[in-house]
Amino acid sequence: ISIAELRGVTKKYKVGETEIQALNNVYFNVTKGDFIVVAGPSGSGKSTFLNILGSIDKPTSGNILFNGLDITHVNLEALHQLRLNKIGFVFQSFNLVPVLTAYENVELPLLFKNISKKEIKERVTTVLEKVGLQDRMDHLPARLSGGQKQRVAIARALVGNPELIIADEPTANLDRKTAISIMELITKLNEDDKVTIIVASHDPYVIEKAKAKIVIQDGKIFKEELV
Ligand code: ADP
Ligand code: ADP
Numbered sequence: 227i228s229i230a231e232l233r234g235v236t237k238k239y240k241v242g243e244t245e246i247q248a249l250n251n252v253y254f255n256v257t258k259g260d261f262i263v264v265a266g267p268s269g270s271g272k273s274t275f276l277n278i279l280g281s282i283d284k285p286t287s288g289n290i291l292f293n294g295l296d297i298t299h300v301n302l303e304a305l306h307q308l309r310l311n312k313i314g315f316v317f318q319s320f321n322l323v324p325v326l327t328a329y330e331n332v333e334l335p336l337l338f339k340n341i342s343k344k345e346i347k348e349r350v351t352t353v354l355e356k357v358g359l360q361d362r363m364d365h366l367p368a369r370l371s372g373g374q375k376q377r378v379a380i381a382r383a384l385v386g387n388p389e390l391i392i393a394d395e396p397t398a399n400l401d402r403k404t405a406i407s408i409m410e411l412i413t414k415l416n417e418d419d420k421v422t423i424i425v426a427s428h429d430p431y432v433i434e435k436a437k438a439k440i441v442i443q444d445g446k447i448f449k450e451e452l453v
Contacts, residue, residue: 227258228294229390229422230279235288237274237445248274250445251288256390256424261416263436264426271445272426273394279424280313280392281305293389310338314383318395320375322367322382328354328374329363332381339386353381357411373404380411384421391415393425397432409435 237249248271256262256279264272277283278290281297289298292308300308309315322331332350341349354363357377367375376396383391393412397405413435415421425432433439441449 228255228291229258229260230256231291231294232275232279232285233289233291235278235285235290237271237278237283238286248445249278249285252445252447254279254440254447256422258389258422259416259420260422260424261413261435261437262424263433263439264424264442265428265433265439266442270442272442274445275442276392276394276424276426280315280390281308282315310335311386312389314386314388314391316376316379316383316391316393316396318398320367320372320379320399322375322378324367327364327366328359328370328378328381331367331378332385335382335386349385350381353385354378356384357381371404372400373407376400376404376408377411380408380415384415389422391421391423393423393427395426395428397427397429405429406431 232252232254235249235252236247239246239248252275264275266272274283278285281290289296291297292312297305297308329350332354333346336346336349354360357380359374359377359381362370362374370378397408400408409432412423412425416423425436439451440447
C-alpha cells in the first residue's frame with residue numbers, strides 16, 4: 227500500500243540571479259511499514275526531498291501523491307489538514323515551543339482537532355509514557371536534556387497517530403549514547419507499532435537499523451538498496 231509517492235519531482239530554488247536545482251526528476255514511493263534511511267552528503271537534497279514528501283514544501287514540477295491521491299495542486303488548508311492528520315515530523319533541532327511544557331508541546335497538534343479534553347489527556351499521557359518521559363511532563367524544554375527534548379518531539383509527532391513519520395537528521399545534535407537510544411526508540415516504533423518511517427541521516431548506526439536505504443546525490447536518487 228502506497229503512503230507517499232513522488233513522480234518526476236523537480237525542485238528549484240532561486241537565489242538572486244542563480245537557480246539551484248535541489249531535486250532533479252525524482253521518483254520514489256513510500257509503502258506502509260517501510261523504515262527507510264535517506265543518506266547522502268550535506269547539500270545533496272535530503273531535506274528538500276523529505277519536505278516535499280511531507281508536503282511542507284511544493285515541487286517546481288512533478289507530482290506528489292498521498293494515499294494514492296494526487297495532492298500536487300490541493301490548497302493550503304487541505305495540506306495543513308493532511309499534515310495534521312497523517313504525518314509526524316521530527317527535526318534535528320527538536321523545534322519545541324520553549325514556553326510550553328513537555329505535556330503542552332505534545333498536546334499542541336491535538337488542539338486543532340475536535341477531540342475532548344479527556345481524550346487529549348489520555349493520548350498525551352500515553353505517548354509520553356511510550357517515549358519514557360512520564361516523569362518529565364511538566365518540564366519546560368530548557369530543563370530537559372537533548373535526548374529528552376527529542377523524545378518530546380517524537381511524542382508530539384506520534385500523538386496524532388500519523389501514517390508516516392518523517393525524521394530529518396534526528397540524532398545530529400545528540401551525543402553517541404543518546405543518539406543510539408533515540409534510534410532504538412524509532413526502530414521500536416517501526417517494529418512493534420508498524421509506524422512507517424523515513425529518516426535522513428549519515429549515521430552508520432541509523433543506516434544499520436533501517437530496512438532500506440536510498441542515497442541522494444546532486445538532487446538525484448542514485449542508489450536504492452535493502453540493508
Ligand atoms: P541536504 O538536506 O541534503 O543538506 P537540502 O535539501 O537542504 O540538502 O539542500 C539542497 C540544495 O538546495 C542545497 O544546495 C541548498 O543550499 C539548497 N536549498 C535548500 N533550501 C533552500 C532554500 N530555502 N533556498 C535556497 N536554496 C535552498
Ligand atoms: P540524559 O540521561 O537524557 O542524558 P541528563 O543526564 O542530561 O539526561 O539529565 C539528567 C536529568 O537532569 C534529566 O532528567 C533532566 O530533567 C535534568 N536536566 C538535564 N539538563 C538540564 C538542564 N540544562 N537544566 C536543568 N536540568 C537538567
